[in-house]
Amino acid sequence: MTFLVKLELQLKLTGLWSPSVPSSIALASKAPFACDTLAFEQWLQFIFIPKMQQLIDMRSPLPDQMAIAPMAQQVWQTKPEKQDVIVLLEQFDQLITHSK
Incomplete structure (x- = not known):
């Protein structure tokens, strides 16, 4: 199971997975983690995982x-x-940082 699949599963298990997509304006935020328009879990689901x-x-x-x-x-x-x-996110950070 890949990291992204594990993350999606964990977001669902903890009730952080959203059934509805935020507006295109919210998704277009330029702020780090889209913190001005999205909850962090929304950023994970709709920006980080797809990217x-x-x-x-x-x-x-x-x-x-x-x-x-x-x-x-x-x-x-x-x-x-x-x-x-x-x-999971700590593991991912370490994997990316230490794989280079």
């Missing part, structure tokens, strides 16, 4: 560094039920 999948499908280079887990830790610092998602 990473696109890079993989096109066999494009992945980023040299990734630091998504710190944002997850900040957003969900008072929500221990989100810890499994944070752990």
